[in-house]
Amino acid sequence: MKILVAIKQVPVRDSPLRVNAAGNWIAEDDLSFEINEPDAYALEEALQLKEKHSGEVIAICAGPARAQQTIREALAKGADRAIHIETGNLAAFDTLGIAKLLAAEAGSESPDLILTGLQSDDLGYGQTGVVLAELMGLPHSTIIMQVEVKGSAIRVKRELEDGWFQHISMPLPAVLTIQSGINKLRYATLMGIKKAKTKEIRRVSAAAPAEPTVRIEKIYAPQKAKQAQIFSGDPKTAAAALVEKLKFEARVL
Amino acid sequence: MKVLAILEHNAGRLHRMSWECLAAVQQLASEAEAALVGSSIAELAREAAAKQAARVWAVEHPLLENYTADGYTAALEQLLRKTTPDLVLLPHTYQTRDFAPKLATRFGRALISDAIAAGPESGSVTFVRQFFQGKLSGDVRAAGPGPHFASLQAGAWRTDALAAGSATIERFAPQLDAAQIRQTPEAPFREAERAVDLTAAELIVSVGRGIGEKDRIPVVEDLAKALGAELAASRPICDAGWLPMERQVGSSGQTVSPKLYLAVGISGAIQHLVGMKGSKTIVAINKDANAPIFEVADYGIVGDLFEVVPALAAEIRKVKS
Numbered sequence: 001m002k003i004l005v006a007i008k009q010v011p012v013r014d015s016p017l018r019v020n021a022a023g024n025w026i027a028e029d030d031l032s033f034e035i036n037e038p039d040a041y042a043l044e045e046a047l048q049l050k051e052k053h054s055g056e057v058i059a060i061c062a063g064p065a066r067a068q069q070t071i072r073e074a075l076a077k078g079a080d081r082a083i084h085i086e087t088g089n090l091a092a093f094d095t096l097g098i099a100k101l102l103a104a105e106a107g108s109e110s111p112d113l114i115l116t117g118l119q120s121d122d123l124g125y126g127q128t129g130v131v132l133a134e135l136m137g138l139p140h141s142t143i144i145m146q147v148e149v150k151g152s153a154i155r156v157k158r159e160l161e162d163g164w165f166q167h168i169s170m171p172l173p174a175v176l177t178i179q180s181g182i183n184k185l186r187y188a189t190l191m192g193i194k195k196a197k198t199k200e201i202r203r204v205s206a207a208a209p210a211e212p213t214v215r216i217e218k219i220y221a222p223q224k225a226k227q228a229q230i231f232s233g234d235p236k237t238a239a240a241a242l243v244e245k246l247k248f249e250a251r252v253l
Numbered sequence: 254m255k256v257l258a259i260l261e262h263n264a265g266r267l268h269r270m271s272w273e274c275l276a277a278v279q280q281l282a283s284e285a286e287a288a289l290v291g292s293s294i295a296e297l298a299r300e301a302a303a304k305q306a307a308r309v310w311a312v313e314h315p316l317l318e319n320y321t322a323d324g325y326t327a328a329l330e331q332l333l334r335k336t337t338p339d340l341v342l343l344p345h346t347y348q349t350r351d352f353a354p355k356l357a358t359r360f361g362r363a364l365i366s367d368a369i370a371a372g373p374e375s376g377s378v379t380f381v382r383q384f385f386q387g388k389l390s391g392d393v394r395a396a397g398p399g400p401h402f403a404s405l406q407a408g409a410w411r412t413d414a415l416a417a418g419s420a421t422i423e424r425f426a427p428q429l430d431a432a433q434i435r436q437t438p439e440a441p442f443r444e445a446e447r448a449v450d451l452t453a454a455e456l457i458v459s460v461g462r463g464i465g466e467k468d469r470i471p472v473v474e475d476l477a478k479a480l481g482a483e484l485a486a487s488r489p490i491c492d493a494g495w496l497p498m499e500r501q502v503g504s505s506g507q508t509v510s511p512k513l514y515l516a517v518g519i520s521g522a523i524q525h526l527v528g529m530k531g532s533k534t535i536v537a538i539n540k541d542a543n544a545p546i547f548e549v550a551d552y553g554i555v556g557d558l559f560e561v562v563p564a565l566a567a568e569i570r571k572v573k574s
Contacts, residue, residue, distance in 0.1 A: 014520070014541065017388055026389070094363040095354070118350075122385055125366050127354035130322075134358040139435035140322060142351045159505055160441055161347050163498075167439040179505075181492025214363040214395050221543075222383065222390040228537065228550040238554045239564040242536065243572055245552055250534040252456070252513040253480075253572060 001055035006116035007039040009070040038117025042178040075196035076188035087206035094212035099131035118177040133175035140175040256282035257338040270344030292318035305418030322352040328427040339399035357402040365403040386522040387545035456482035463518020479566040503528035521546030
């Protein structure tokens with residue numbers, strides 16, 4: 001079974017974020033980056049499916065040169081090889097543009113299954129996998145918590161709202177977007193890290209971006225719905241002040 | 254501007270977010286329309302048509318009885334080619350997330366997903382949405398000719414502004430073929446009866462990623478005990494198996510509105526906020542003063558939870574004794 005996993009590199013969780021000079025994205029110079037968390041679960045699912053059904057796992061990533069570190073980490077965890085679609089200007093593409101870059105490379109691999117995280121932690125549009133499926137003419141399902149391979153088809157468990165689930169079957173090849181928590185993430189082993197250095201990363205230059213259909217005009221700190229009363233001082237003083245408010249102002253104690 | 258709302262329904266009822274979506278359409282459109290997709294939906298169409306709109310489209314076909322991404326996309330593509338709206342709005346539900354990006358792609362557009370407000374300028378298709386899990390907001394503009402597509406976050410538009418009226422109901426029968434629909438859905442199910450009903454709790458103490466390790470959960474558990482509160486968690490805690498899934502609050506877990514919701518080490522990603530922002534009083538304890546949880550909190554302490562939480566438990570025991 002040939003499985004393609006689309007991964008994205010995003011700023012490390014809890015990074016301090018500053019708006020850039022143009023006011024339309026964050027300043028990236030001082031940030032560290034890591035794999036988008038839902039994509040880490042998609043990668044893990046691909047590795048587990050390969051262990052069960054044999055085959056090959058290929059990581060695919062669109063991003064600048066720094067994304068290579070995240071790609072190496074995917075190889076260290078067990079991906080067999082990788083495709084890096086290099087672009088210094090990821091922000092010039094909308095989700096449709098990114099999916100087109102991925103579709104062009106994914107198509108030439110003819111995978112049986114394509115997995116990706118259900119959304120990215122930075123943009124959070126939650127569309128890339130679905131758009132990729134549409135561009136490639138493949139069936140898809142989203143927010144997946146379990147994957148069973150049944151010959152030339154799959155049966156997946158899709159998460160619905162409020163604790164409901166649903167099983168859905170579809171023929172392969174197909175595209176799935178994976179929900180965080182579907183499996184337990186593995187760490188790369190020392191052997192894996194060593195092996196990763198010799199694994200192939202095929203680099204291709206991204207096609208020039210088309211005129212985006214959706215554009216971020218401006219990024220800014222969110223407006224607060226409420227003005228929270230913040231208690232400062234040492235923990236004991238702050239806790240006592242909070243308890244006072246909970247008892248006499250909010251009247252919940 | 255001609256704006257169309259795609260309304261969602263489950264088990265014979267319109268989804269509450271459908272009404273929010275229709276309220277947004279009434280606000281933004283000079284010509285408002287709504288569409289419902291299904292197999293026998295005359296009753297639901299009548300319910301929707303009691304609101305102010307030019308018309309309600311009942312998109313009906315036996316193959317649309319159960320939701321599938323392929324079926325809905327094919328049917329709605331045909332409707333949109335006929336009605337040519339400038340803008341299509343959908344509630345940002347799990348179902349919309351499954352098919353709306355596919356539908357937008359059919360028209361060479363990207364969906365503006367999870368929008369929280371329209372604007373800032375009228376006359377253009379611009380929406381405000383959150384980035385970095387709510388840490389930043391941004392104005393996103395759709396360029397070029399319509400139809401444009403946007404999905405709306407739960408609770409972002411209010412239904413109290415929804416105007417009553419009497420819309421014309423028009424039936425639309427799409428051309429569908431069973432071979433086009435590749436997904437075969439089974440009946441929805443719940444894993445097990447919930448042993449813990451958080452929705453009934455008056456006081457909730459909830460723990461998030463900030464706790465760091467499973468072994469440290471008892472620190473927060475002790476605060477819950479001091480308060481006489483139910484213990485809950487954000488999704489990552491349940492994903493890691495540190496607390497059972499039935500204690501999860503958020504879009505994929507339970508939606509709660511207790512008298513007091515005390516969030517410990519929870520940054521406040523939108524998936525969590527939608528599950529608890531209706532709480533009467535919200536308290537946040539977090540080391541990051543810029544965490545989005547403080548935007549919905551009434552009271553907060555910025556600091557190390559391992560110092561603050563035991564101190565708070567001690568103070569609560571003091572006033573309660």
